[in-house]
Amino acid sequence: MLSFWNIVTGRTFYTIVFSLMVLVGLGGLVGNGLVLWLLGFRVKRNPFSVYVLHLAGADFLFLGCQTVFAILTFTRGHQQLYLVITFLWFTIGLGLMVALSLEQCLSVLFPKWSGCRPKHASACACALVWALSLPLVLVPSHACGLLTGGSSFLTCFRYQVANIICMFLLFSVLCVSNFILLVRVQCCSQNGQKPPFYGFILQMAPLFFFCGLPFLTYWALKNTISFIASFFSFFLSIAELLACVNSSTKPAIYFFNAKHRQELQRAWPRRGNRRLTEALEMRA
Template identity: 30%
Template sequence: MINYTIASLPPWNAGEEYYGTYNGTVLSNNSYTDNNSGLALGQYIYLYISLLINILGLWWNGTVIWLLAFCIKRTPFTTYILNLSIADFGLIIVNHIWNILSLLGIPVPNPLLFSILFLIFLFLHSTGQFLLTAISIDRCVAVLFPLWHRCHRPPNTSTTVCASAWVFCFLSPAIHLTLDLANLKDGDILNIQFVLNGFLCLPLMTISALILFIKVCFKSQQRRQGKLIAAILLALLFFIICSFPLNALFITVFVLHSEPPSFLHYAFILACLNSSVNPLIYFLVGRQKRGRCMQNMKAILQNVFKEDENPSEAVEISLETQL
């Protein structure tokens, strides 16, 4: 039913060797297993660190999802954050399944299930990138054109953009899997997704981040929006450091048909770290530096995102900038 496995992409598979090809590239995960008796010490260390990151990420993202979905007034910007947290939550779940199977010594039953897990990982990884790109562009437009952003932007823009990101990122893995099940050549459909992730999202994020940094840090009138912009800039920074290396390796392996590097599993743990760290960014940026030492997460999120709920302040900033 399926003529290859992508078994080298997850960290390892409990001592069992998998071999397969993708577009002529031989993939193998036996680099990380010394024998069939179990996992090496370094593999156990990796798995336990990854499990810890996963547990914290599930807890933090789950808290953000609950609060934004049911406890905090919805705004166009929190719609983006809610969808990003859902994508991160799902990605961490997939990685958690891989780690649990490896730690318990349970091999993935068949190559098809293994490929499905990877395609779900790719789908959620790509969706998170497109959502973060949309967030950076939205804030960039809000800073450059605050009056238009507040008064003339279509009211359902955030919902439409989020839905489009989910659908678009779902198409490539779905088409790939459908053609695979039919034993048809996919025409390198996944390569398109890898190239878009690497050569579209990163430049747009970088340009938007530079504009936000320049406008906020060097324009005193814009510093009132510091918490929200700081959270976005930190999220973009962590993406470039933690998540983009996996994009580069995907392009190297699949598009350029290269051998998977031995440090590929570290790119996966960095991607999961990136998906886990955003709620921590919201907490650190939103907490009060003075006053109460303890704040609940709801108050902290409201403190971060309240700047998106005050249209009069945005208009005032724009008028001051023009004057």
């Protein structure tokens, strides 16, 4: 019978994590693919659904790359480039969640602002997140030799520290905006009315805290304290698995918080595309 240490350090541990990662990744690809299809072709988009559409796209890319790279890592060994590519989509997802939470928080704090907001503000915010995430991940990766193979420790340390500050600043903004939203709605809302998508947004922060933060932490330790990251190499497998859970759970949260949940449940067995579309169409 294998001891706990043999399971943790041996191939059995990685086989179990690999199997779970592939299963979770495939399930998340189906869920996010369904969201992309519905919001992209079946549902009339609004400011909120634009964020969800881009978020589902980032999660779909993350899960797709993570699943493929997990198979390649299990069969051929780990490559540094795998981590860079998957973390890029992960960062875009984090930035989109921050933008969505900030917009909802501003709408609650300043109700008049939501009525006069520019028509394409959500699309512009999403495009900005995609554009800024590229240098945010690729520049420190290049400086630390994850893309080219050669690096200077001092240069890598400087870029990585700046990258860590930006990443955890995004995480802090996500937590603070969700906290403000929670306090504002619970304490100051009239007649107990909650804004649209209130549950969806508040559920994303704890989900990221438990399932996304470990992956963010590993990225922070990867180059700044490399000997710890290499000593706890199994932590990367756990962090990647939890990150897959983070990206795979969002479609379920989206569907459960959609309007007309009873209509959604009745639409599935009847295979009524029209009723399913109506059940998922969210109006801000």
